[in-house]
Amino acid sequence: MRVLTCECGMTCGGGERPPTRPGERDMDNGLVTRRAFLQGLGGCAAAGLVGCAVSAGGDAPDKRPPNIVVILADDLGWADVGYHGSAIKTPHIDRLSRQGLRLEQHYVTPTCTPTRVGLITGRYPSRFGVTAPAYGKIFHDDTLTLPALLKRAGYHTAISGKWHMGSPPDETPRKYGFDESYGYFHGQIDPYTHHYKTGEASWHRNDELLEEEGHATDLITAEAVRVIETPRQEPFFLYVAYSVPHFPLDEPQRWLDLYLDVEPVSRRWYAASVSHMDDGIGRILDALDRTDRREDTLVLFVSDNGGQKSWHSATQYHGRYADKSHTVLGDNRPWRGWKGDVYEGGIRVPAIIRWPGHLPGGRCDAPMHIVDWMPTLATVVGVEPQGDMRWDGRNIRPALQGRSGPAVERTLYWKTPNARALRQGDWKLIVFNNGKTELYNLAEDPYEQTDLAADEPDRLVRLQQSLAHISVGDW
Structure with a gap:
């Protein structure tokens, strides 16, 4: 392993374990086997210095624009993935973490719509007046989104899963740059009925409502695999936005059986939903392998915000969850706070990027934000937008490649x-x-x-x- 040394003179990716957080408990809910997620957080990891510990294999010359797959989990906590020490079974996310670059200071916003807006505009969502989950008209009429930018660059663009950046019939994915769309419009749905909490229909294909049977996780995965397996000459941009582990949770017995000894039961539901999603991610990665697209595909995995503490409603979703109180959901330890908070637990999330031959493996401790991805991906595909994009984000490719130069305060x-x-x-x-x-x-x-x-x-x-x-x- 070729290790790059940070500007502070220390080697990121290892180091002393940080001091135990005051009042920290052992992982007593049966879903963290050890405090492994604390290992390696010392040295540069907790600091604001740019630097990555990487293995060889980065910065091969670009031959053609890569396919781009962005996978967004919904409300996944920091300590809810195997590579951060969780006993929740995430073998495919863990595989991605071994093959790719772990982004250990990746920030998002504390809730869903704002993070998604930041991702596809490169701007802080508050520039659009978005500070919380939102509906109606979100974007300014002249907003150039990431899928629209990539479409202009010759990409086929597709979304499978959650939209939540505007309301039908007018503010829908195809208006903002997606060639094809599939999934649901709203902030969350029942995983089987696919209806919003008010009972409103939300499931659609190409922005037209439809009824379809099946668990949302399986349907979102199947659509993503279909897009990957469809023969085409042009590169594709695929945005996969899962509905889990956001409430309400209702998982097939196959996934619940993995966690029969986990209490409380809502944490069991949560763990099952994460493993179910992980299986879908594995299918997506396998589809890239099967179609010989792994080597020319950039894959980004990230959560939209920190884990939520709990949830209960006696009336939403037609009362289906009135007797299914979600008393314990995510786990953001060791960070403070929950979804909705601007403490680290609400905004610092699991994130991985894999681009074989172009980006190294290992870990990167450079502070970065969800708004960085649009300017970074524009650089990756060789697009220079005309005019002032007013991006708040920056191109972080040099930091990802471990060659960011002198320390930069973000x-x-x-x-x-x-x-x-x-x-x-x-x-x-x-x-x-x-x-x-x-x-x-x-x-x-x-x-x-x-x-x-x-x-x-x-x-x-x-x-x-x-x-x-x-x-x-x-x-």
């Missing part, structure tokens, strides 16, 4: 209905709408336990000024 930004947050280098500022302000040094305190706002008044003022400046572009 400034990352989040806005939710309740708070705004800024990460600048190792420092993270959170300003809540109620006036409360918190400041953390993530290099020394990755679990956000010690608020330094009162101890660092000058730094606090500088970060507040940066926050005010970056939020000017919000709509």
